[in-house]
Amino acid sequence: MKKKMFVMVCVLSCLVLASAFSSGAKEPTVAGTVGGTVNVYSIMPEKYATKVFEAFTADTGIKVNFVRLSSGEALARLIAEKGNPQVDCLWGGPSDTYEAGVLEGVFATYVPAEADKVPAKYRSAQGYWTGIGIIPLCFLTNDDFLAKNGLKAPTSWYDLLDPAYRNGLQMADARTSGTATERIYTLVKIMGEDEAFAYQKKLNSNVQLYTKSGAGGAMPIATGQAASGVFYIVDALDIQQQGYPLTVSYPVEGVTYGVEAAGIINGAKNLEAAKTLMDWAASKRLGEVMVADSINYIPTRPDVKVTNPALDMTQVNLIEAEAEWKGEKRAEYVNRWVAEVIQQ
Amino acid sequence: MAEGYRGMKKQRFVLLKKDPALFSTLVIIWVLFGIFIFLPVFRLLLAAFVVDGKPSFANLAAVMKTSYNIRALYGSLLLATTVGISGTVLGYIFALAVTRTTLPRWGKNILSAITILPLISPPFTSSISLTLALGPNGMLLQLFGIENFTIYGFWGTWLSETLTYFPIAFMVIEAILNTMSANLDDAALSLGSTKWRLFRTVTVPLSLPGIANSFLLVFGASLADFATPLILGGHSFPVLPTEAYLLITGLFDLKGGASLSFLLLVPALIVFLMQRLVLGRKSFVSVTGKSGARTVFSGLPVSLSVIIGIVCTIVSAFVIYLYAIILWGSFVKVWSVNNTFTWEHYAYVFQHGKKAILDTLAIALVSTVLGSILGIVIGYVTQRKTFPGKRFFEFGSLLNYALPGTVVGIAYIIAFNQRPLLLTGTMTILVAAYVFRYYATGIRAVSASLEQIDPALEEASLSLGAGSVRTFTHVTIPLIMPAVLSGTRYLFIHCMTAISATIFLVSVHWTLLTTRILESMTELQFSQASAFSIVLILIVFAGDAIMRGLIKLSSMKFHQSVREVAHHE
Numbered sequence: 001m002k003k004k005m006f007v008m009v010c011v012l013s014c015l016v017l018a019s020a021f022s023s024g025a026k027e028p029t030v031a032g033t034v035g036g037t038v039n040v041y042s043i044m045p046e047k048y049a050t051k052v053f054e055a056f057t058a059d060t061g062i063k064v065n066f067v068r069l070s071s072g073e074a075l076a077r078l079i080a081e082k083g084n085p086q087v088d089c090l091w092g093g094p095s096d097t098y099e100a101g102v103l104e105g106v107f108a109t110y111v112p113a114e115a116d117k118v119p120a121k122y123r124s125a126q127g128y129w130t131g132i133g134i135i136p137l138c139f140l141t142n143d144d145f146l147a148k149n150g151l152k153a154p155t156s157w158y159d160l161l162d163p164a165y166r167n168g169l170q171m172a173d174a175r176t177s178g179t180a181t182e183r184i185y186t187l188v189k190i191m192g193e194d195e196a197f198a199y200q201k202k203l204n205s206n207v208q209l210y211t212k213s214g215a216g217g218a219m220p221i222a223t224g225q226a227a228s229g230v231f232y233i234v235d236a237l238d239i240q241q242q243g244y245p246l247t248v249s250y251p252v253e254g255v256t257y258g259v260e261a262a263g264i265i266n267g268a269k270n271l272e273a274a275k276t277l278m279d280w281a282a283s284k285r286l287g288e289v290m291v292a293d294s295i296n297y298i299p300t301r302p303d304v305k306v307t308n309p310a311l312d313m314t315q316v317n318l319i320e321a322e323a324e325w326k327g328e329k330r331a332e333y334v335n336r337w338v339a340e341v342i343q344q
Numbered sequence: 345m346a347e348g349y350r351g352m353k354k355q356r357f358v359l360l361k362k363d364p365a366l367f368s369t370l371v372i373i374w375v376l377f378g379i380f381i382f383l384p385v386f387r388l389l390l391a392a393f394v395v396d397g398k399p400s401f402a403n404l405a406a407v408m409k410t411s412y413n414i415r416a417l418y419g420s421l422l423l424a425t426t427v428g429i430s431g432t433v434l435g436y437i438f439a440l441a442v443t444r445t446t447l448p449r450w451g452k453n454i455l456s457a458i459t460i461l462p463l464i465s466p467p468f469t470s471s472i473s474l475t476l477a478l479g480p481n482g483m484l485l486q487l488f489g490i491e492n493f494t495i496y497g498f499w500g501t502w503l504s505e506t507l508t509y510f511p512i513a514f515m516v517i518e519a520i521l522n523t524m525s526a527n528l529d530d531a532a533l534s535l536g537s538t539k540w541r542l543f544r545t546v547t548v549p550l551s552l553p554g555i556a557n558s559f560l561l562v563f564g565a566s567l568a569d570f571a572t573p574l575i576l577g578g579h580s581f582p583v584l585p586t587e588a589y590l591l592i593t594g595l596f597d598l599k600g601g602a603s604l605s606f607l608l609l610v611p612a613l614i615v616f617l618m619q620r621l622v623l624g625r626k627s628f629v630s631v632t633g634k635s636g637a638r639t640v641f642s643g644l645p646v647s648l649s650v651i652i653g654i655v656c657t658i659v660s661a662f663v664i665y666l667y668a669i670i671l672w673g674s675f676v677k678v679w680s681v682n683n684t685f686t687w688e689h690y691a692y693v694f695q696h697g698k699k700a701i702l703d704t705l706a707i708a709l710v711s712t713v714l715g716s717i718l719g720i721v722i723g724y725v726t727q728r729k730t731f732p733g734k735r736f737f738e739f740g741s742l743l744n745y746a747l748p749g750t751v752v753g754i755a756y757i758i759a760f761n762q763r764p765l766l767l768t769g770t771m772t773i774l775v776a777a778y779v780f781r782y783y784a785t786g787i788r789a790v791s792a793s794l795e796q797i798d799p800a801l802e803e804a805s806l807s808l809g810a811g812s813v814r815t816f817t818h819v820t821i822p823l824i825m826p827a828v829l830s831g832t833r834y835l836f837i838h839c840m841t842a843i844s845a846t847i848f849l850v851s852v853h854w855t856l857l858t859t860r861i862l863e864s865m866t867e868l869q870f871s872q873a874s875a876f877s878i879v880l881i882l883i884v885f886a887g888d889a890i891m892r893g894l895i896k897l898s899s900m901k902f903h904q905s906v907r908e909v910a911h912h913e
Binding site: 039040045046047050065066067068070072073075076077079080081083084086087100104167168173175176177208209210212213215216219220222223224225226242243244245331334338339342343 | 410411412475476479480481482494496574575578579590591592593594595596598678679681682696754757758761762766768769847848850851852853855863866869870
């Protein structure tokens with residue numbers, strides 16, 4: 001009786017510690033089996049990743065365990081877990097995230113079997129990552145807004161400066177979103193650095209909100225809370241296909257595009273399975289699965305036929321921007337964006 | 345120096361001899377603190393303030409160079425203070441309505457249910473229905489013909505956080521108002537006091553521990569909240585936790601983000617000390633062994649009742665409206681475009697979300713049990729016992745609560761990703777993150793409740809020959825049970841719905857409902873997210889109903905045990 005409180009706390013701490021060590025010790029034995037499973041952080045949205053990995057498991061018999069994270073969260077975790085990686089692959093997400101991870105020593109090199117069929121600009125020169133799809137920027141505009149204001153969907157970056165859009169634009173915040181940095185790269189490629197930031201300063205007065213995720217503004221535009229915004233095509237088509245009254249358009253000055261990539265983590269515990277996943281990602285199969293399941297990336301393999309006309313890039317002015325240049329300039333542009341555009 | 349050390353050693357020795365149960369309890373709790381609070385924070389401190397092997401403020405100086413982050417510090421303080429005040433006031437008003445008005449039973453039940461709605465849904469869910477109501481072209485704005493109202497910024501964030509966190513204040517204050525002795529009301533009135541005077545000079549002063557504790561909790565919750573400002577803050581109103589999150593996940597600057605987060609500890613420490621100063625010297629004892637027959641509380645002055653009625657009606661209507669949007673959203677095919685009724689989102693939830701639901705339940709149940717036990721023990725020893733290092737012990741126990749969750753999450757990964765403490769990817773790391781963060785409410789509720797209870801009750805038990813453990817289990821615990829259970833309720837709710845720290849701790853083996861909701865949100869599946877939210881809310885409601893039943897039971901027992909003790913005395 002006398003020791004009741006003591007016993008209680010003892011039991012409590014034993015519980016915590018015992019579960020800690022038992023479950024901690026379990027990990028390596030699970031991870032030791034080769035070929036059976038591969039653990040993945042997916043930046044690709046869950047609904048797409050589920051379909052893609054189902055096809056992969058059907059093809060190879062390898063089971064995929066995955067968690068979906070935003071690109072920033074995924075990289076922050078990979079860096080923090082460097083000493084003892086919890087996953088074998090990173091799946092999806094823009095190539096500049098991979099370039100930033102390479103600098104931190106997060107990725108291992110592996111050149112997939114059919115990598116030479118993927119154009120060189122869609123993969124890492126050193127073999128750290130391989131492109132699995134490309135996604136250009138586009139404008140997404142609410143049809144009701146256009147009808148009410150007697151406007152046509154914007155076809156130039158300068159159309160967005162129209163006072164009709166005052167307090168009506170939603171687009172991503174450069175500090176959190178790859179979509180936003182892509183927007184800055186495009187503007188710099190078109191206008192040059194100083195002019196690009198001067199333009200964004202003017203644009204700022206039409207912006208209602210900078211959202212934290214790249215697709216965050218799409219729903220407000222779909223429901224009429226906002227008028228228009230700049231998105232990756234995959235997010236724009238996704239919401240349009242749900243049935244909202246929206247128009248997707250491209251600026252005549254052109255857009256850059258993001259390369260969605262995949263890569264193996266340094267110290268991966270299921271290395272063979274991870275390599276199989278990368279081989280599969282570089283094969284025609286992945287592209288075919290994406291086309292069949294209407295996952296709106298443009299496959300990196302030129303020999304995969306795209307059926308969705310919205311993904312037909314022959315009418316779109318695509319601007320090249322090298323991954324190394326993006327990686328180099330990213331921090332500088334983001335800081336300048338904070339200092340000059342949102343803080344004015 | 346040596347003298348002081350010997351002195352301390354002697355003190356410890358005395359403690360060991362005089363109260364061995366307390367001594368061993370303290371040792372065990374210190375070890376747990378060491379592993380789950382100090383180790384992660386220490387590892388993070390190393391990351392933030394050690395550059396090239398030397399202590400340095402270079403990382404902090406670098407992030408504080410931009411005036412944007414200074415504005416964020418100011419924004420955080422302004423927001424936390426205003427939310428702390430408005431949340432506590434609103435919580436007090438609701439607590440009065442439930443404990444002191446002649447509102448019929450069902451009316452009180454509805455009010456209590458409404459107050460937990462904002463608590464039991466993840467913060468971003470209500471933020472999003474708030475933007476649908478009050479955002480650009482929002483439904484409410486159109487209804488009232490208001491133009492040029494911008495929700496993004498201070499006011500939107502303040503409104504959303506007040507609605508989200510006033511239930512914490514409500515829970516703490518309701519427990520206090522319930523356990524207050526009604527005899528004081530009788531005494532005051534029979535001595536000729538008016539009801540106003542009674543309210544001003546008896547009820548309010550006696551509830552000060554509850555007010556101070558709930559201010560501390562709401563202030564802390566708002567200070568550490570990153571999700572609400574992330575959605576509603578916009579770029580004109582930066583706050584520190586959000587900026588730290590953006591630094592870590594956006595610019596991959598872990599060191600900068602970590603040092604920015606440590607800045608948050610300064611205001612947390614100041615409020616903690618202020619609370620000590622305010623409450624330290626006064627006595628709030630109203631539950632003694634000398635009470636007579638239990639009588640009912642006297643009512644409130646009419647004017648106050650009217651104000652309370654108006655405020656409660658408006659706030660309740662608004663909260664119901666916000667959640668009606670979510671409920672409606674979960675049953676329509678495509679939100680606001682194709683409004684045909686469908687069950688398909690619920691089918692999806694139970695087909696693809698089953699693992700998340702079961703994982704969440706398991707983690708929440710384990711965390712609630714462990715966290716409650718720890719909360720009681722810590723609350724008790726800090727309130728009733730004296731021992732060396734007590735203030736540090738008390739503040740240390742609340743450290744994880746004061747730090748932004750995302751930072752705690754990162755610190756946990758860094759600290760627990762190596763042998764012998766290899767916890768990443770396990771259930772333990774999620775449980776530990778929840779327990780050592782959200783048991784704070786339990787601790788505060790217990791210590792606030794103990795402030796009210798005359799130590800003479802325990803002394804009587806001791807002098808009658810019961811040991812300190814028997815006294816604790818047979819006298820103290822029954823007396824503080826209502827407060828303990830309200831802390832437990834909050835712990836359970838938070839374990840079901842919180843997201844900040846766990847965003848970095850979910851793994852391929854353990855996933856949570858809240859991260860699934862956030863995922864559905866980012867995938868723009870608003871209806872799916874709504875269905876997930878409704879399922880989560882129903883589960884928590886069920887769990888909460890059970891706990892409320894227990895509270896009622898223990899509240900009856902409480903008044904019974906007060907009488908019994910009084911009788912024995």
